[in-house]
Amino acid sequence: MGSRAVIEKQFRFIRTGLFVAWVVVSAIIVGWSVRIAQDQALSDVMQKAGETLAVQTEVLSGVLDKYRLLPPLLSRQSSIRALFVRDAEGNAQAVDARRTAEEIAAMSAAMDVAFFFPDGELLANARGSFANSAPDLPELIEVARQGRLGRAAISFGEGQRTYAFSSGVRREGRFVGVVVVYVDFYRVEAAWALSARRIFVTDKAGTVFLANDPAWRLQPVSQLHETGRIDRYLIDGRFEDRLDLARRLPLLEWDLHVLADPAPVDAARLSAAAIATLACLLAGLIALVALRRNEVAILRARTDRATALRLERVVRDRTRALSVTNRSLSHEVEVRREAEERLRKTQDELIQTAKLAALGQMSTALSHEYNQPLAAIRSYADNALRFLDRGMTSEVSGNLIRINGLVDRMAELSRTLLSFSRKPGATVGPVPLGTVIDEALLLARPRARAAGVVSINVGREVAGLYVQGGRIRLGQVFVNLINNAIDALSGTPGAMVDIDARREGDRVVVTVSDNGRGIAPEELPRVFDPFFTTKGIGEGIGIGLSIADNIIRDFGGTIMASNRPEGGACFTINLRAAEPPDTATTRRLEPIGGSGTG
Numbered sequence: 001m002g003s004r005a006v007i008e009k010q011f012r013f014i015r016t017g018l019f020v021a022w023v024v025v026s027a028i029i030v031g032w033s034v035r036i037a038q039d040q041a042l043s044d045v046m047q048k049a050g051e052t053l054a055v056q057t058e059v060l061s062g063v064l065d066k067y068r069l070l071p072p073l074l075s076r077q078s079s080i081r082a083l084f085v086r087d088a089e090g091n092a093q094a095v096d097a098r099r100t101a102e103e104i105a106a107m108s109a110a111m112d113v114a115f116f117f118p119d120g121e122l123l124a125n126a127r128g129s130f131a132n133s134a135p136d137l138p139e140l141i142e143v144a145r146q147g148r149l150g151r152a153a154i155s156f157g158e159g160q161r162t163y164a165f166s167s168g169v170r171r172e173g174r175f176v177g178v179v180v181v182y183v184d185f186y187r188v189e190a191a192w193a194l195s196a197r198r199i200f201v202t203d204k205a206g207t208v209f210l211a212n213d214p215a216w217r218l219q220p221v222s223q224l225h226e227t228g229r230i231d232r233y234l235i236d237g238r239f240e241d242r243l244d245l246a247r248r249l250p251l252l253e254w255d256l257h258v259l260a261d262p263a264p265v266d267a268a269r270l271s272a273a274a275i276a277t278l279a280c281l282l283a284g285l286i287a288l289v290a291l292r293r294n295e296v297a298i299l300r301a302r303t304d305r306a307t308a309l310r311l312e313r314v315v316r317d318r319t320r321a322l323s324v325t326n327r328s329l330s331h332e333v334e335v336r337r338e339a340e341e342r343l344r345k346t347q348d349e350l351i352q353t354a355k356l357a358a359l360g361q362m363s364t365a366l367s368h369e370y371n372q373p374l375a376a377i378r379s380y381a382d383n384a385l386r387f388l389d390r391g392m393t394s395e396v397s398g399n400l401i402r403i404n405g406l407v408d409r410m411a412e413l414s415r416t417l418l419s420f421s422r423k424p425g426a427t428v429g430p431v432p433l434g435t436v437i438d439e440a441l442l443l444a445r446p447r448a449r450a451a452g453v454v455s456i457n458v459g460r461e462v463a464g465l466y467v468q469g470g471r472i473r474l475g476q477v478f479v480n481l482i483n484n485a486i487d488a489l490s491g492t493p494g495a496m497v498d499i500d501a502r503r504e505g506d507r508v509v510v511t512v513s514d515n516g517r518g519i520a521p522e523e524l525p526r527v528f529d530p531f532f533t534t535k536g537i538g539e540g541i542g543i544g545l546s547i548a549d550n551i552i553r554d555f556g557g558t559i560m561a562s563n564r565p566e567g568g569a570c571f572t573i574n575l576r577a578a579e580p581p582d583t584a585t586t587r588r589l590e591p592i593g594g595s596g597t598g
């Protein structure tokens with residue numbers, strides 16, 4: 001987890017660095033955007049103001065030009081010149097003059113038209129605006145006397161303003177009066193009033209002479225600046241010159257001003273700042289989210305890797321432990337296998353020992369079994385010789401046939417003995433139960449006879465049954481059971497052994513019972529124990545039933561001991577049933593004398 005803290009610390013560091021960078025870059029971007037938007041808006045505003053200025057300059061120049069030319073033209077008119085006379089009494093022709101002035105004023109839309117004598121006396125005027133007290137009159141007359149165009153900016157009454165042009169009237173070279181035309185700016189200002197921009201004219205002295213805002217009229221520009229009426233529109237010093245566009249009217253030495261409206265510039269600056277700020281915030285947010293995601297992904301990858309490593313370690317440990325267990329297991333298996341091998345060898349040896357023991361038990365009876373036919377053969381042969389001497393050939397052949405029969409019987413017995421003494425095989429297969437029991441009886445019968453056993457009965461069903469087993473080993477089991485029965489029957493009157501078998505489903509149940517003394521109840525559980533015997537030294541070693549139990553187990557069967565209610569012991573063998581093989585196979589598998597299939 002230490003590395004997790006390191007990663008988090010690194011990311012905190014990166015975040016701080018990015019934040020600082022973001023602030024700087026955002027400030028630059030916002031400032032730059034505001035600047036661009038402002039320049040753009042400003043140039044628009046200024047262009048529009050410039051257009052207004054150009055148009056209004058033209059308008060004003062046109063108006064002034066028109067009135068400038070009017071006095072010189074009028075002063076040359078003879079009808080006008082004729083007006084400037086006084087009669088003998090010194091009275092002027094005021095009525096005519098007045099009518100003429102009115103006509104001119106009406107036609108030219110001038111504010112007023114006036115005629116003055118050189119001494120300043122009013123001959124007549126159209127509207128009676130100034131009467132005798134016309135302002136600036138002396139200068140206007142004086143300039144006109146000198147033959148130049150007189151001019152004067154005049155303000156009067158309640159903020160009334162006009163511009164006067166004067167021209168001298170001469171008759172026969174004599175200066176007889178002046179024509180003064182007063183310009184009316186009413187229409188110009190009315191037109192300007194429609195414009196949203198401030199439009200005004202300043203004179204040489206810096207006084208606002210014309211303006212579309214009545215409040216500005218006749219105010220010194222400096223005062224307007226002082227009261228903030230102009231500055232109010234300025235954003236900062238940088239814009240002051242540029243927002244106030246001015247053009248000089250050379251004729252009057254007036255300056256026409258147009259104040260551009262800075263509101264769009266403000267708005268543009270504001271919206272640019274807002275948009276740029278929002279964009280920067282958004283970019284910052286996205287960067288933050290991306291960084292956070294990155295961090296989470298790295299942390300998760302780290303956790304995953306740690307988990308995977310832990311898991312790997314666990315798996316490795318487990319595998320190691322398992323392979324150790326595996327090794328010890330396979331060692332154990334090897335040890336077991338060896339032990340089994342040893343056991344099997346011992347068992348084989350024991351079987352051989354048991355067989356030899358059985359043979360030892362039976363040897364007396366067997367030698368009797370051989371001696372008896374041998375003696376018979378001898379006497380048959382002796383008699384045959386005698387019959388031959390007498391030429392009794394038919395008796396001779398009779399004796400030879402009997403000898404043959406006895407030899408056959410002896411050969412059969414010896415074959416069985418041989419096969420019994422052979423080492424058993426390990427295979428399990430279908431075995432004819434009747435044949436196995438016959439062979440066992442062949443070996444056991446002589447001893448039974450010697451022991452006084454009256455009868456050995458074999459059930460009728462036995463002959464047709466087949467069981468799963470090995471022929472020699474199964475034979476050994478029966479030899480053992482029959483020998484034990486014979487032992488238990490010694491001294492019993494009417495001693496007999498019963499062998500029976502029946503099929504029960506896929507099993508075959510064989511019983512070997514006798515009417516001997518039976519098995520003591522406390523000994524019943526022990527009779528299959530190795531080396532358990534009740535017999536005296538040299539009579540039994542106590543391995544017969546133990547081996548029988550092992551053999552039957554090998555065949556997948558069971559063997560049990562019990563006592564018959566009527567007296568005597570009963571051994572019950574339960575074996576897997578087998579189907580009889582076809583004759584050819586039977587012959588091949590079971591040649592007479594046994595091939596050693598145990």
Ligand code: ADP
Nearest residue numbers: 484485488518533534540541542543544545569
């Ligand atoms: P052994 O015959 O060498 O004693 P076995 O294992 O064949 O060894 O038999 C063990 C014991 O079981 C015998 O000593 C005997 O006491 C008892 N036994 C076996 N068969 C019979 C029988 N048919 N009747 C009475 N007792 C028997």
